[in-house]
Amino acid sequence: xxxxxxxxxxxxxxxxxxxxxxxxxxxxxxxxxxxxxxxxxxxxxxxxxxxxxxxxxxxxxxxxxxxxxxxxxxxxxxxxxxxxxxxxxxxxxxxxxxxxxxxxxxxxxxxxxxxxxxxxxxxxxxxxxxxxxxxxxxxxxxxxxxxxxxxxxxxxxxxxxxxxxxxxxxxxxxxxxxxxxxxxxxxxxxxxxxxxxxxxxxxxxxxxxxxxxxxxxxxxxxxxxxxxxxxxxxxxxxxxxxxxxxxxxxxxxxxxxxxxxx
Amino acid sequence: xxxxxxxxxxxxxxxxxxxxxxxxxxxxxxxxxxxxxxxxxxxxxxxxxxxxxxxxxxxxxxxxxxxxxxxxxxxxxxxxxxxxxxxxxxxxxxxxxxxxxxxxxxxxxxxxxxxxxxxxxxxxxxxxxxxxxxxxxxxxxxxxxxxxxxxxxxxxxxxxxxxxxxxxxxxxxxxxxxxxxxxxxxxxxxxxxxxxxxxxxxxxxxxxxxxxxxxxxxxxxxxxxxxxxxxxxxxxxxxxxxxxxxxxxxxxxxxxxxxxxxxxxxxxxxxxxxxxxxxxxxxxxxxxxxxxxxxxxxxxx
Numbered sequence: 001x002x003x004x005x006x007x008x009x010x011x012x013x014x015x016x017x018x019x020x021x022x023x024x025x026x027x028x029x030x031x032x033x034x035x036x037x038x039x040x041x042x043x044x045x046x047x048x049x050x051x052x053x054x055x056x057x058x059x060x061x062x063x064x065x066x067x068x069x070x071x072x073x074x075x076x077x078x079x080x081x082x083x084x085x086x087x088x089x090x091x092x093x094x095x096x097x098x099x100x101x102x103x104x105x106x107x108x109x110x111x112x113x114x115x116x117x118x119x120x121x122x123x124x125x126x127x128x129x130x131x132x133x134x135x136x137x138x139x140x141x142x143x144x145x146x147x148x149x150x151x152x153x154x155x156x157x158x159x160x161x162x163x164x165x166x167x168x169x170x171x172x173x174x175x176x177x178x179x180x181x182x183x184x185x186x187x188x189x190x191x192x193x194x195x196x197x198x199x200x201x202x203x204x205x206x207x208x209x210x211x212x213x214x215x216x217x218x219x220x221x222x223x224x225x226x227x228x229x230x231x232x233x234x235x236x237x238x239x240x241x242x243x244x245x246x247x248x249x250x251x252x253x254x255x256x257x258x259x260x261x262x
Numbered sequence: 263x264x265x266x267x268x269x270x271x272x273x274x275x276x277x278x279x280x281x282x283x284x285x286x287x288x289x290x291x292x293x294x295x296x297x298x299x300x301x302x303x304x305x306x307x308x309x310x311x312x313x314x315x316x317x318x319x320x321x322x323x324x325x326x327x328x329x330x331x332x333x334x335x336x337x338x339x340x341x342x343x344x345x346x347x348x349x350x351x352x353x354x355x356x357x358x359x360x361x362x363x364x365x366x367x368x369x370x371x372x373x374x375x376x377x378x379x380x381x382x383x384x385x386x387x388x389x390x391x392x393x394x395x396x397x398x399x400x401x402x403x404x405x406x407x408x409x410x411x412x413x414x415x416x417x418x419x420x421x422x423x424x425x426x427x428x429x430x431x432x433x434x435x436x437x438x439x440x441x442x443x444x445x446x447x448x449x450x451x452x453x454x455x456x457x458x459x460x461x462x463x464x465x466x467x468x469x470x471x472x473x474x475x476x477x478x479x480x481x482x483x484x485x486x487x488x489x490x491x492x493x494x495x496x497x498x499x500x501x502x503x504x505x506x507x508x509x510x511x512x513x514x515x516x517x518x519x520x521x522x523x524x525x526x527x528x529x530x531x532x533x534x535x536x537x538x539x540x541x542x543x544x545x546x547x548x549x550x551x552x553x554x555x556x557x558x559x560x561x562x563x
Contacts (some may be wrong), residue, residue: 083456085459085473087554088477096463123553
């Protein structure tokens with residue numbers, strides 16, 4: 001069902017009528033999805049709504065789905081945990097799986113791009129969570145993907161590191177011009193980064209919103225707040241929406257308990 | 263015992279622990295939290311180098327043995343004194359008997375170990391990497407493991423006679439099990455997430471085995487190697503009781519006939535030293551091969 005080509009069209013990803021069931025339970029239900037070339041799409045959804053399954057199918061890690069899926073040949077992924085091979089040096093992790101002899105200089109260039117070239121020769125266990133996640137990004141980028149799949153890559157990072165990592169991803173995307181599908185459950189993250197935000201529910205795309213805001217985006221702009229409210233509403237987290245800002249702002253306010261993320 | 267001074271005269275633990283008397287509770291409330299340190303606690307602990315501490319135990323034991331022998335507490339017919347043992351070691355080295363015996367035993371252990379290791383590696387890879395291999399091999403290995411391998415000596419003698427073959431076979435058999443189960447377990451404990459990442463990175467079947475699955479199995483394999491080496495020496499001790507005409511076991515059974523406890527102790531010491539050397543080698547190897555792994559080295563100095 002995979003047709004890995006970039007069919008002269010300007011679409012990077014084309015999915016039509018995609019379904020996937022696990023032992024009788026339908027996780028993805030005749031889903032349609034299009035991602036334009038160079039577009040940054042964020043996919044929101046409750047836990048277990050099938051968004052990670054969709055990402056796996058696009059990554060080619062799940063061969064048991066029905067439907068038409070057309071994705072670029074060159075695609076790579078970064079996951080919630082860095083998934084580095086602990087027995088390989090950092091630079092070796094970056095170029096693992098590339099054909100030919102391991103090219104340390106190549107690895108070094110991409111490590112420099114994510115800002116941790118100094119750690120090229122160390123073991124992954126010596127890295128912090130944020131550093132390891134950067135290595136994971138370098139490893140995805142070294143393949144010069146046309147489609148970059150990100151599965152909650154910032155989920156396990158602390159707030160400060162997450163902010164930096166998000167800016168890094170925004171920079172990298174603009175520099176490389178690849179299409180990005182970011183799976184997340186953080187509405188603000190989606191709105192900060194994406195051109196278009198999709199909400200997945202019961203196995204299909206239930207809602208989508210174009211984010212016409214200029215970059216870099218302001219968490220406090222009226223349009224941002226409006227979109228956030230709308231998306232939270234769609235996600236079923238109604239009341240927290242309009243009243244509060246993101247994590248940073250939340251800390252300054254009194255109602256610290258209420259979450260703006262799903 | 264630092265039980266607080268209480269009105270209760272008996273200082274038995276049950277009395278003080280079951281019902282703390284009122285004075286204690288009052289004292290707890292009023293006294294500052296920081297308890298004045300006892301002199302021992304205040305003085306900075308004198309640091310004995312770790313190496314010295316490790317050596318202290320064995321050296322102490324030998325000293326006790328020496329004293330017991332020289333005072334006549336330990337008759338020579340029971341256990342020869344360490345001096346005699348050392349003297350005997352020098353003598354037998356001079357005549358060439360001891361080096362010859364060590365060489366003969368070493369050859370047996372090495373041959374048996376190599377055969378066992380190759381068999382274990384082949385079986386564990388087949389069982390670990392292929393479903394078919396698992397079904398066929400693993401159940402059988404589980405069944406055979408239930409047989410104590412030492413119990414196979416009579417059968418081996420029937421099959422292989424009383425020459426070198428049954429001895430080598432016994433060592434090989436003893437080596438196979440610990441290596442097999444540890445490597446197989448290691449392969450099966452490979453992280454599914456890392457395998458998925460490897461596939462995403464474009465690793466094929468061979469690449470996954472080489473870069474993900476085998477490295478995952480390495481820590482287990484090294485544990486297995488340590489067990490296997492100690493089992494190899496153990497198997498050798500048993501095997502050399504079978505009609506040996508050379509080797510450490512031969513020296514030992516000869517000594518037994520003449521009640522030479524010094525030679526027996528010497529042979530035991532040689533077994534021990536060889537075992538320790540193997541263990542040391544594996545530890546060095548582990549440190550090199552597992553440098554990537556964060557490991558717990560124990561607390562304190």
